Amino acid sequence: TALPNSAIAADCAYRRLICYRLSRKPDFMLDAQKYLNTYGAHGKPTATLPCVDLVRVMYADRLLLASPQEASRQYEAINYNNLSGLSEKERADIMYKRAWSATKVENNEMQALKVLDEFVKLYPADVHMPEILAMRGICNMHLNNLTAAIADFDKVINDYPSSSSAPTCMQKAALASAEGKDTAKMIHYYEMLIKSSNRAVKPS
DSSP states (O other): OOOTTSHHHHHHHHHHHHHHHHTTOTTHHHHHHHHHHHHSSTTOTTTTOHHHHHHHHHHHHHHTTTOHHHHHHHHHTOOGGGGTTSOHHHHHHHHHHHHHHHHTSTTOHHHHHHHHHHHHHHOTTOTTHHHHHHHHHHHHHHTTOHHHHHHHHHHHHHHOTTSTTHHHHHHHHHHHHHHTTOHHHHHHHHHHHHHHHHHHSOOO
C-alpha cells in the first residue's frame, strides 16, 4: 500500500482523477481541489511532481471561463519543465490559456507581458499568434508603451489581415495613435477599419 503523501500515492491519485475526468464525474473539480491541497500545497514533498502540475493544468482549464483570476494563479504555479511529456501543440495550448488568463487579472500587465513574450518566442507559428500579439499590444497600451503597442497591432494588421484580431488591432492602433497625439496615423487606422468593415459586409 502506498504511504499517504508519498510520490506513489500522488501518482495513483492522479491516475484516479484521470478516470474521473474521462467518466465525467460531476464533482471532478472538488476532487481536483482536494488533490492539490493534499499533494500540491507549498512545502509538501510532492508539490514539485509532474503529476501534480498535470492536475493543475486540468483544474485551471476548468476554471478558465468561470474564474480566470484563479485559473491564472494555478497556471503560474506550474513548473512548465514538468510538461515536457506533452506534445508541442498541447504545451502551446496551455501557454495560450496561461497568457489569456493573465490578461484578465487586474493590474497584472507586467506578468502578462512576460507570458505573452514567452509565447511569441516559443511558438511563433501557432494559430493563436494574432490574438497573442493583440493582447500584448493592449497590455503595452495600458502601460503607455505606445510604440511597442502599435508595432504589435501593425504586425497583426499586415501579417494576419484575415484574422478576427485584425479589426480590433486597427481600432486599438487608432486609439494608441490618438494617445500619442498622432492625428494623421489615427485617421489612417480608422479609415483602414472602415474599409475593412465595408469589405466584410456582403450586399444582400
